Amino acid sequence: MKEEFIKKLTTNDFVQIMGEEPQSEQLHVSITEGITQIPINYPFRTADFHLIHVAKGVFKLSINLIIYTLKKNESIGIDPKSVIQILEISNDLKVFNINFTTQFIFDNFFNKASVDAFGYFTHNNVPKLQFTKQEGKILRMLVKMLKFYNQQESSAFKEDLIRSTFGVIVYNYAEKFKKEYPDLKAELTRQEELVLRFWNVLQENVKTDRKVQFYADVLNVTTGHLSKILKEVTGKTASQLIDAAVILEARLLLVDPKFSIAQIAEELQFPDQSFFGKYFKKHVGLSPSAYRKENKK
Template identity: 50%
Template sequence: MSANSIIKHTIREITEALGDTLQSNDLHVYISTDTFDNIPFTYPFRTDNYGILIVRKGYVKVLINLIPYTIKENEIIVLTPQTVFHLQEFSKNLKIASLSFTTDFIFKNTYKIIEVDAFSFLVTPVIPKLKLEPKDVNLIVELLGIIKEKHNKKSFFKEEIIASSFGLIMYYYVSKFKEAYPNLEVKNTRYEEITFRFLKLLNENFKQERSVQYYADILCLTPGHLSKILKEVSGRSASQLINEIIVMEAKILLDDPKLTIAQIADELQLSDQSFFGKFFKKHTGNSPLNYKKLYSGKVSAKEN
């Protein structure tokens, strides 16, 4: 089968084929509770998203980019976008857990929480599997369960808990990856390196510096060239990434019932409360006060 004829599936399509309910177009947790009678994908396919596959029981044989893998109990493997995945065989007692997420999810929700180095392992063309201890698998599955639970109901700090749980999984995976493959060198492209450097700078300076020119000057690029690079790697321009990290920080602060809107505007070093209100509504569709009511004050005790 030629590369052009390989079917591409979205997270939604894979979720529906597995008989699960989609949690988000950008992030989905699947934890099998029963063994499989059959799996719908018996043909090679690729997706635009990342995938973390954990075999909790049994085994599965697959081709990944035409390379054969047997993933056994307590083993984990990370699949990168555009990877060609072809299921070959699975045991009757197979039980799995998986996490599917897009580049959009990373850049919209977690690049402030997770150190940039943790992302570098997600762009390696090498796809080694890891053998974990049962307690490690249980921990990751527990974190996946938290993400799934929080997706399905409204609660205080919902987005932060999801992003933080995701970050813990990434850190845990990277730590085990480095332990198992200490000499494996991850080589990023020049564009990826520039993107990681930009994100690190942005994390450190976004409250004080919101000019694309500021970051471009440090990286010895023109603003236009920087945005072109970021767009190619992340799907977002420099100004979009700057705005998104401010919005994400604002949401975190708005979840704190002790902070007033004026205090949050001051913390973010925005000119005044009015400007903050207009900025936040432009990017979220809600005023800061309405967001506070919707996502903090309106959560019932039952939902917690």
């Protein structure tokens, strides 16, 4: 089968196929049981990340032509562009699935520990993980919590609850992976390696420098090449990712009442409070004071 004939499915495609209600553009959590027929009976290429965990029954699938049989308390991670075919499901199958985009990672996890944790997904032949009965129970509880938070229409701490719960799940996977496969190292393309290097430099300098030229110079590439690669891998340019990192930092500071808005503007190296306010409102749609009021602890 030629590669161009393999259909690419996004998270939204999966939601429609399974007849589920959409949750958010970058994250969808599903808990599926009671299906008697394979819902997708053709090979497909996934556009996003997947974390699959079997709570009951048997789930047999092919990932990049390698066949995996997942049973109770077994999990596997799937990265974007992987070719998948569902081969067999048992009548008693109950499967937990977390779909998330690359953008979700970049919007929520700007630190080196996160880069190491997501390294689990960079292997071409990712091994499945076997969780103990207790570990499986805890994992399923966390996934249920994540789904609950992701389905909430509005909540003062919705983003923080999603970020924290998702982080615990991914770090659990990473910890398990490193224990079972200590000698496996992350397998990154040159483009992915550049993105992660940019990510590390950005989280170290986000408070002090917002110029694309600065990051390009540190990484020894041109600004055009940097933005091109970042756009290909993450869907956003260097400027957009820098802005996203600054806004994330600003949001974290604004929910802490001990910092005045003027202090936050100074901390993030803005010329003055007014400039910071205009910048924040442009990207968030609220003034810093309005955002602080909505997210008051």
